[in-house]
Amino acid sequence: MSRWMLAGLAAIAIAGQANAQSPVERGGYLVNGILTCGNCHTPKGERGVELTAQMHAGGVIEWDTPTFKVKGSNITPDRDTGIGTWTDPQIKAAIQNGVRPNGTPLAPIMPFAFYKVFTPGDLDAVVAYLKSVPAARNQTQLPVYKAAMHVDAVPNADKPMSEADLRDPVKRGFYLVTIGHCMECHTPMVRGVRQLDTAYGKGGFRFTGPFGESFSRNITSHREKGIGAWTDDEIKRAITQGVRKDGSPLKPPMGYAWYARMTDADLGAIVAYLRTVPPLE
Numbered sequence: 230m231s232r233w234m235l236a237g238l239a240a241i242a243i244a245g246q247a248n249a250q251s252p253v254e255r256g257g258y259l260v261n262g263i264l265t266c267g268n269c270h271t272p273k274g275e276r277g278v279e280l281t282a283q284m285h286a287g288g289v290i291e292w293d294t295p296t297f298k299v300k301g302s303n304i305t306p307d308r309d310t311g312i313g314t315w316t317d318p319q320i321k322a323a324i325q326n327g328v329r330p331n332g333t334p335l336a337p338i339m340p341f342a343f344y345k346v347f348t349p350g351d352l353d354a355v356v357a358y359l360k361s362v363p364a365a366r367n368q369t370q371l372p373v374y375k376a377a378m379h380v381d382a383v384p385n386a387d388k389p390m391s392e393a394d395l396r397d398p399v400k401r402g403f404y405l406v407t408i409g410h411c412m413e414c415h416t417p418m419v420r421g422v423r424q425l426d427t428a429y430g431k432g433g434f435r436f437t438g439p440f441g442e443s444f445s446r447n448i449t450s451h452r453e454k455g456i457g458a459w460t461d462d463e464i465k466r467a468i469t470q471g472v473r474k475d476g477s478p479l480k481p482p483m484g485y486a487w488y489a490r491m492t493d494a495d496l497g498a499i500v501a502y503l504r505t506v507p508p509l510e
């Protein structure tokens with residue numbers, strides 16, 4: 230190979246590096262987009278808008294169930310009220326296994342079972358980003374655990390995926406839908422157990438909040454009951470703008486504004502995967 234060719238290759242390699250995202254950038258893209266961590270972990274003001282000065286300093290929604298009563302923790306690097314003293318492996322153990330450094334389990338509202346698919350690189354990126362956000366002091370209410378907590382197993386998602394998997398659009402879509410815990414909301418629950426094996430994506434789960442009530446929808450590929458007959462653009466618009474096929478607005482708590490920050494390629498991968506979800510009525 231000539232000297233000139235080598236120089237040319239080196240220049241391409243450097244340009245490639247300049248375009249590549251740093252771990253903090255990748256983590257920020259995920260956390261503030263598909264992951265919607267702040268949807269549960271950030272105080273909200275009027276009309277449910279997140280208070281940016283308190284980003285990730287603890288959520289306002291209280292989940293009071295027969296087995297636990299919790300609110301989203303302060304996950305900023307504040308050393309007293311956040312996770313500033315936790316090591317990287319401790320933060321990862323909380324995110325993927327649902328345990329705190331002192332060994333206490335987290336309530337499964339924190340969707341840790343869905344985070345087992347994180348590629349090692351993306352998990353590092355999420356941790357790097359969390360450590361880069363401003364520390365915000367905010368003592369959140371202590372959790373109360375009343376009885377043994379049930380954790381749903383997520384089908385086909387019990388181990389990390391690889392970078393190679395993510396190059397296939399359908400697998401990438403499955404990855405994004407899983408870390409976005411879409412199917413946690415879009416699958417009904419029977420006696421505290423999410424029906425992920427038999428009713429994956431069927432919808433019908435009820436939410437209540439300041440907005441009144443809403444029911445998640447069937448997002449399987451069923452042509453009448455699901456979104457099988459929607460165009461790609463209609464599905465993308467529902468996800469990012471909260472607009473139904475007929476143009477009417479969708480209610481909370483789905484994090485439409487967070488999903489709007491996703492790249493079109495990632496949204497396209499989500500659509501490609503949703504089209505493969507077996508139809509259910």
Ligand code: HEC
Pocket residue numbers: 260264265266267268269270299300301302303304311312320323324329334335336338339340355359372
């Ligand atoms: C659906 C709501 C929800 C989402 C989404 C969510 N969390 Fe949580 N998270 C919680 C709740 C609630 C707790 C506290 C559970 C408890 O006290 O048992 C928690 C606890 C944690 C903890 C433990 C902190 C501590 O001090 O105990 C960490 C770390 C954490 N979440 C990080 C994240 C990250 C990172 C994301 C995004 C990848 C995320 N969470 C997404 C609800 C959520």
Ligand code: HEC
Pocket residue numbers: 405406409410411412414415436443444445446447448455456464467468473474478479480481482483484488499
């Ligand atoms: C926190 C719960 C929650 C999460 C997470 C969530 N959704 Fe939703 N979603 C809902 C609810 C509730 C509705 C219906 C709102 C209404 O009818 O006003 C909905 C509506 C939709 C619709 C419109 C369907 C229709 O027939 O109108 C689509 C498409 C959709 N969600 C896809 C997704 C995808 C893809 C993800 C993950 C990227 C996701 N959702 C994550 C709760 C959620």
